[in-house]
Amino acid sequence: MPKAVVCLPTYNERENLEPMLRALGDKDVRVLVIDDNSPDGTGELADRLATELGYVEVLHRERKEGLGPAYLAGFRHALADGAELVLEMDCDFSHDPNAVPRLIAAVESGADLALGSRYVPGGGVRNWGLLRRVISAGGSFYARVVLGVKVRDLTGGFKCYRRIVLETIDLDSVDSKGYAFQIETTYRALRAGFKVVEVPITFADREVGGSKMSKAIVAEAIWKVPGLRLAALFGRL
Template sequence: MPRAIVVIPTYNEIGSIESVLDRIRATDDTIDVLVVDDNSPDGTGHLIDRLAEADQRIHVLHRTEKNGLGRAYAAGFSWALDNDYDYIIEMDADGSHQPEELPRLLALLDAGCDVAIGTRWIPGGVIRNWPAYRKAISRTGTFYSRIMLGSKLHDLTSGYRGFRASALRAMDFSSVNSSGYGFQVELAWKFERSGAKMGEFPITFVEREEGVSKMSTGIVVEALVNVTVWGISSRLGRGPERLHLPASADAA
């Protein structure tokens, strides 16, 4: 049976993280969880330490600084690969991603997908409690990214996704340029253009009830600038090198 782990970055998520962990374990008690905490001032890391002492399936990776979502995920993915997990899943700590939908994500990986993405913008996808401007930012960002990058994916910015470790090992995280939410776009695009087998499934996205959103103007601008540069470079034949995926993925 494949070993699966959910990687969850945290920064000041003490109000929501325990509930998210409880729901993951209630959905599938075989899945491990790695919380990557960026030295949260509110004590999130200390709370996870206590929870990990009582549950061997919970792990904690403490980082000394907050330098972006992408860097936190890269650290978590590297830890999971070093510890020989087969499926590596990413999920937000604020409750916006529903742990109860993990079985559908795992089913796509079981079926041979290299990357499985939880998608808001396909039939069956639902967004709750988002103001109109947030929906507009997300839809516009995905539309622009799809056009610039020539992507067929419907939700490039989604943070609910899973990877086969065999495919994720092909990624050189030192070459990833994005530190914010653009990390999601960059990873999905690099896998897609390299011929990875991609799968999408509809999700219900619920706006956080606890804590403060990490979205900022700087994060949006970074993503838009990067997507523009990648798209132009790719059209000029100067895009990033394709990943050397396992033979089974190349043949898919």
């Protein structure tokens, strides 16, 4: 049984799900689809594919609560299943399935948390407009300065955790929903003394389906960052 589990959250990813699951088929991973009762039938499609593809499992959640809660449910499930490595990845091909082995290799060669990073040499973004580039790079810069950490890409959602990291960072108290979830989990790992490395990736814009990014998600990231720093200062993180 492969020891790595890829947590793949889906909300209305009908067109992307099957190609993504097939693309992960030769990566020596198990895949846990976490579907929030997608109105477009992604959950039923996932069930059908899971019966065909032995490495796929599906976790159905009743309703859409954001990426954070979906990931937390996935992490708990993967840990209970005995996963040694737990990955996060988007289902819209923004994260290249061919980069999965590089993230795993980074952890196997000593990192506790490997981050797919757009903002280290060799990494980047493809077909993004200026506005989205500025918002994303600005967001990571803001979080890096306010938190006082060296990580360049704090908001990305392509990651590989060593099991012990998720067992240590107190998942029960993580309450971020969107980009803040990525910032919070990485910050907690750093605070706990884990070794975090950045692996260069190229992030491509999705070609099919729609983004679930919202103003509320951006707003949460803006206020959550100083909140995390304060929590750390007062010894509550």
